[in-house]
Amino acid sequence: MAEVLVYVDHVDGAVRKPTLELLTLARRLGEPVAVALGNGAADTAAVLAEHGAVRVLTHEAAEYADYLVVPKVDALQAAYETVSPAAVLVPSSAEGKEIAARLAVRIGSGILTDAVDLEAGDQGPVATQSAFAASYTTKTRVSKGTPVITVKPNSAAVEAAPAAGAVEALSVTFSDQATGTKVTGRTPRESTGRPELTEAAIVVSGGRGVNGAENFSVIEALADSLGAAVGASRAAVDAGWYPHTNQVGQTGKSVSPQLYIASGISGAIQHRAGMQTSKTIVAVNKDAEAPIFDLVDYGVVGDLFEVVPQLTEEIKTRKG
C-alpha cells in the first residue's frame, strides 16, 4: 500500500490536534508515515502510532528552532526522498503553508492549501476548499508530481487506529539556505488555559460592540461557562481591547468550530471569511439589520450586556 507523508506539528513532543486529524485523512489515501522534527520529536511517536502512523521519522537539531522555515523544508524533502510517498500532508498553519509551498517547488509538484476535506480519487487525492470568504466550495487536485496539500484544523475527526509507529531516525543534510533567516529572540505566548482558537469546538467572539478591554470579561465568562476559546473581530483588536492572536477572519485565524457565538460583531465579509464554515452560528447584536444575522441559526436582537450575562448564568445553572 502507498505511503502518505504527514508533517507533525508539535510543541516539545506534545502533538497538536490538527496533526491527528491529518492522520485520519491520510488513512483514506494510504499508510501514514509521520515526520517529527526538533526538540521532543521522538516523544510524539506513541500518540501518532495510536492514531495510525505506521512509521515515525524523527530528527532533532538546534537549527529547527534557531532558523526560520528552511531547515524544516530540508528535512521534509529528505523524508520525501526516503519514502517516495503518494501525497504529502501538512497542517495549514502559517508556517505549515510556507514549508509545504517550498517543498512543492523543490520536488516539482503542485500544491493545494487550506483543504477542508480530502478523499481518494481516480487521479489522486481530491481536496475540498472554500473560496471567496467561503461563498464557494471547490474540488481541486494536483495534476503534476506528488500532491502536497495543507489541511485546515477541524477538517476531520480524530480517530484511534493503532499502528506500529516504529521510530526511525531521519538523516538530514541542511541546505545552504537553511541558516539564512536567524531567529534572534522568541517570546512564547502566555497560556490562558482556554482551548486553542483554531482547534476549539466552541468559539465565543466579541467585536466593537463590546466597547472596551475591560468589558471583554463578559465574553470570557461566557466562553468559560462553555469551555470555549475566545475570539475577537479586527475592530476589537485594532482598538487594543484584545490580542491580535485571537482575531478571527481573513487576516486573523480561520475557525470552523461546532458552535460560533458572535456578540457585538456586524459580520463584515472579512470577518465571515474566518468563521462562515462553523457548524452552528449564533449572534447577539442590537442592530436587527446587521449582516451577521444572515448567517445565524439563532440570533438575538438585543444589548449584549443584558443578553450575554443572562446566557452565562443560565448555562451555569443548567450545568449545575
Added chain:
Amino acid sequence: MSLRIVVTVKHVPDATGDRHFAKDLTVDRDDVDGLLSELDEYAVEQALQIADAADDAEITVLTVGPEDAKDALRKALSMGADKAVHVEDDDLHGTDAIGTSLVLAKAIEKAGYDLVISGMASTDGTMGVLPALLAERLGVPQVTLLSEVSVEDGVVKGRRDGDSASEQLEASLPAVVSVTDQSGEARYPSFKGIMAAKKKPVQSWDLEDLEIEADEVGLDGSWTKVDGATERPARTAGTIVKDEGEGGKQLAEFLAGQKFI
C-alpha cells in the same frame, strides 16, 4: 549604493463585491470591480518607510496580471513608488501559485533587487505562499509575516507574531519580506501623488522578455486543477428573536436543544 526595493502587488476583485468563478473555473474578473489588494497596500507602505530611512533607495512595484492590473500599479505609484513593471501576456490566463512565483521571480531578477516586499496574502486567492515561493526560487532568505520591519546596514530585521510565540528575525540582504496588516496603516495617495504617478514609467514585459515558455504557465501549465466549484447554499434562515428580557434564557434553551449545554 541605492537600495533597490521591488514590491509585488496584485490586482484583485473587490472582496465586498459578489465574487464568482468564470466558466473555465478561474476567478471572474469582469463582474466585480478590481483594486489593489488591500493587503498589498501595507507592503507598499513599509517599502516607502524603508526607503525614507535609507540614504538612497528606489521602489519598483511589480504585478503579474491582465490589462486592468495596471490600476493597481497606478495606485502604488500614487502612494509614492518610483516606477512600475507590468507582466502581461495572454498565455498567463489561469496560472496557479507555483506558475505565478516563476513569473514573479524572473521579473524580479530582471528588474534587479536588494529587497522584495510582498503582502501577507492576496485577498482573492488567500494562499499566503507566494513570498515563501519567491524566496525559494530566488535562493535568498525569507523573512515573512512581519508585523514590524526595518533595514539597516544591509540587514533586515523584523517581528513575526506566530501561533505559539512572537519571534525576532534577522537576515542579510538580498531577501524576501512579507508584511501583515499589523505593520501599520497604509497612507492615502495625496493629490500631488496622484498627479505625479501619471508621469512615472510603467514598463510592460511579456513571457518572451522573461524567457518563459508558454507551456510553463497558464491553465494548461498549472500543476493543480479545479474540477468543480459550487456556490455554497445560502444558510437556511435561522430563528431570530428580539430580546424582551428573556433573550439570554431563550438562547440557552436553543443551545441546550442542540446539545451544547
